[in-house]
Amino acid sequence: MSGAAGAPRARIVGTGLIGTSIALALRAAGWPVSLEDPSPTAAALARDLGAGTIDELAPDVLAPDVVVVAAPPDVTGAVVATQLARWPSAVVTDVASVKSSVLATVRSLGGDLRRYVGSHPMAGRERSGAVAARPDLCAGRPWVVVPSPESSAEAVALVVSLARAARGEVVTLGPQEHDAAVAAVSHLPQLMATLTAARLRHEPDDAVALCGQGVRDVTRIAASDPGLWTQILAGNAAGVAALLRAVRTDLDDAVGALEALAAGGDAPGARAVLARLLDDGNHGRARVPGKHGGAPTPYTVVTVVVPDEPGALGRLFAAMGEAGINLEDLHLEHAVGHPVALAEVSVLPGVADRLRTHLGAGGWTIH
Numbered sequence: 001m002s003g004a005a006g007a008p009r010a011r012i013v014g015t016g017l018i019g020t021s022i023a024l025a026l027r028a029a030g031w032p033v034s035l036e037d038p039s040p041t042a043a044a045l046a047r048d049l050g051a052g053t054i055d056e057l058a059p060d061v062l063a064p065d066v067v068v069v070a071a072p073p074d075v076t077g078a079v080v081a082t083q084l085a086r087w088p089s090a091v092v093t094d095v096a097s098v099k100s101s102v103l104a105t106v107r108s109l110g111g112d113l114r115r116y117v118g119s120h121p122m123a124g125r126e127r128s129g130a131v132a133a134r135p136d137l138c139a140g141r142p143w144v145v146v147p148s149p150e151s152s153a154e155a156v157a158l159v160v161s162l163a164r165a166a167r168g169e170v171v172t173l174g175p176q177e178h179d180a181a182v183a184a185v186s187h188l189p190q191l192m193a194t195l196t197a198a199r200l201r202h203e204p205d206d207a208v209a210l211c212g213q214g215v216r217d218v219t220r221i222a223a224s225d226p227g228l229w230t231q232i233l234a235g236n237a238a239g240v241a242a243l244l245r246a247v248r249t250d251l252d253d254a255v256g257a258l259e260a261l262a263a264g265g266d267a268p269g270a271r272a273v274l275a276r277l278l279d280d281g282n283h284g285r286a287r288v289p290g291k292h293g294g295a296p297t298p299y300t301v302v303t304v305v306v307p308d309e310p311g312a313l314g315r316l317f318a319a320m321g322e323a324g325i326n327l328e329d330l331h332l333e334h335a336v337g338h339p340v341a342l343a344e345v346s347v348l349p350g351v352a353d354r355l356r357t358h359l360g361a362g363g364w365t366i367h
């Protein structure tokens with residue numbers, strides 16, 4: 001059964017951050033969307049945000065073509081099995097951050113695996129719930145489609161069109177390949193951010209006041225929900241543990257080199273160890289894709305002093321617009337005890353000099 005314009009009818013089960021974001025994107029693409037959540041408040045909030053309808057009165061009319069389970073990872077397999085049984089003609093997908101353990105649960109519960117295709121939009125935020133949802137959350141981000149050996153071609157095609165309707169960039173992987181990849185690009189980074197941020201707990205206020213953009217970048221995802229992440233790490237335990245063991249080897253090398261230097265004397269070899277670790281980091285960082293998953297784009301950062309007053313940032317953007325220069329990225333630094341902010345404006349390298357000249361002529365202070 002399809003919506004009025006022929007778009008498939010989707011049902012979102014779990015209307016938190018990811019479920020509601022997908023629902024909003026599908027609505028924007030013209031898909032009819034119904035909503036379900038064991039928390040009536042969560043479902044009503046998603047409905048009030050325009051994510052779809054809540055209607056249990058006529059399930060035959062509302063039978064979905066595709067069900068998206070966006071529930072916490074530890075219940076996802078069981079919810080997928082329930083939805084497969086409840087909607088015998090629907091394809092069911094889920095968006096949990098781990099895939100092998102979900103498939104194993106659906107299999108053990110006897111779910112119809114021909115109609116189940118796992119998926120994982122590689123997009124999210126460090127906040128939970130529908131209130132943090134965004135219709136463009138998945139736009140331009142990888143969306144991993146994870147068929148099982150039993151998944152039918154029709155089921156895979158429907159999940160691919162759902163991911164594309166939500167503006168994701170489809171990548172197809174097997175469950176083990178997926179879990180190994182996200183251990184490295186998502187789960188280990190989450191743990192390292194968490195461990196780094198945890199070191200700040202007992203620092204004096206004066207020390208924490210010195211935090212700059214580096215520590216903000218490295219710790220942003222340390223604000224993520226501990227309940228969700230305990231489930232994600234537990235669901236990918238072997239892969240994450242193997243990577244952490246490799247990190248422990250590097251940590252031991254760094255500690256050894258630093259202790260040798262701290263002991264005084266020449267500490268032969270210690271600097272080479274540190275340099276090797278830092279160089280390895282440069283090489284790893286160089287592999288991180290840029291915006292929209294393309295090759296990393298080397299932007300030039302122009303630092304502009306902006307008065308800390310209403311409208312100042314708007315004037316800066318207008319000045320860039322006059323010069324016909326696109327803003328690629330922006331970081332704001334607030335200097336402690338000063339009524340100004342530093343706007344770190346990223347632009348394409350070819351226009352950076354022109355931007356400096358234009359802003360300088362307009363009275364802006366550039367660093």
Ligand SMILES: NC(=O)C1=CN([C@@H]2O[C@H](COP(=O)(O)OP(=O)(O)OC[C@H]3O[C@@H](n4cnc5c(N)ncnc54)[C@H](O)[C@@H]3O)[C@@H](O)[C@H]2O)C=CC1
Pocket residue numbers: 013014015016017018019036037038039042070071072073075076079095096097098120121122123124125126127128129130228232
């Ligand atoms: N947070 C993130 O950045 C990302 C999360 N994911 C995955 O998306 C899924 C949902 O995560 P979020 O939206 O962040 O969590 P959330 O906490 O914002 O939302 C989860 C929703 O599931 C509902 N729920 C709880 N038990 C349920 C059940 N038995 N059946 C149906 N719904 C149930 C909750 O009431 C809540 O509304 C998780 O499996 C997570 O691994 C995937 C990509 C990114």
Ligand SMILES: O=C(O)C(=O)Cc1ccc(O)cc1
Pocket residue numbers: 096097121122123124125126186221
């Ligand atoms: O906030 C970010 O940068 C993320 O990468 C969020 C995220 C969290 C969990 C996932 O399974 C996928 C993506």
